[in-house]
Amino acid sequence: MQPCVEMLGFSVYSGDFRKIVPASFTDLKRPVLVTTFNAHAYIVAKRDRFFYDALQRSDILLPDGSGAVLAARLLSKRPIRKIAMYDCFLFQLERLEREGGSCFFLGASQKTLDEIAARLKKDYPGIRAGFYSPPYKETFSEDESREMIKAVNDFAPEVLFVGMTAPKQEKWAFRYRDRLETKMIFAIGANFDFFAGTISRPPEVFIRFHLEWLGRLLNEPRRMWRRVFISLPLFVIEVFAVKFGFKKI
Secondary structure, eight states: OOOEEEETTEEEEOSOGGGOSGGGOSOOSSOEEEEEEOHHHHHHHHHOHHHHHHHHTOSEEEEOSHHHHHHIIIIISOOOOOOOHHHHHHHHHHHHHHHTOEEEEEESOHHHHHHHHHHHHHHOTTOEEEEEOOOOSSSOOHHHHHHHHHHHHHHOOSEEEEESOTTHHHHHHHHHGGGOOOSEEEEOTTHHHHHHTSSOOOOHHHHHTTOHHHHHHHHOHHHHHHIIIIIHHHHHHHHHHHHTTSOOO
């Protein structure tokens, strides 16, 4: 049983991300699915039932956002620390490097994947890595998904990183997890770009003071404005409504 905090109908991970390894799970009959909980994900999940199910039935739901930390503090009275998926991602790379493991990157453009491959060769030469760039579209056909699954399974990595933006990546991983030959699946989104260097992660001072959202808004205003100016206020209203009994989950 993984350490979790219950809030807003979700079980959010409250442990150490360095303990998220295959050995920490007693049942590996199917891949362990790791996704993230944040204000935007919650608001989107409220109107997208399949995305809601994908998050709720993930094996690990990381509190990757200040909104999740706020909700835990107000609703569960059990403070948790933010766990950035990027930190979890880097830890997995370091672990695979030490153990001579393998991983597969599914998502992003071929240019981004080439940049990732170049950095892996330089910084993590002990990792055996595979790559596949799927079509850039809102939804995939069954034939396209079959090709993606085949690419992963032919490589059979220990860890699969899926970077196709939320909620598409979580829904795809959840839908096909039982057909994927891997031990762990991480839905990591923009972290492909951070690692490749195609998009800069906000400076450490932003992260330390829970302002990573502001740094990302400044770097990617077209992508982030809806999350910051719509999802975040709606999420805060929801949290306080539940906290003071105006709404039940």
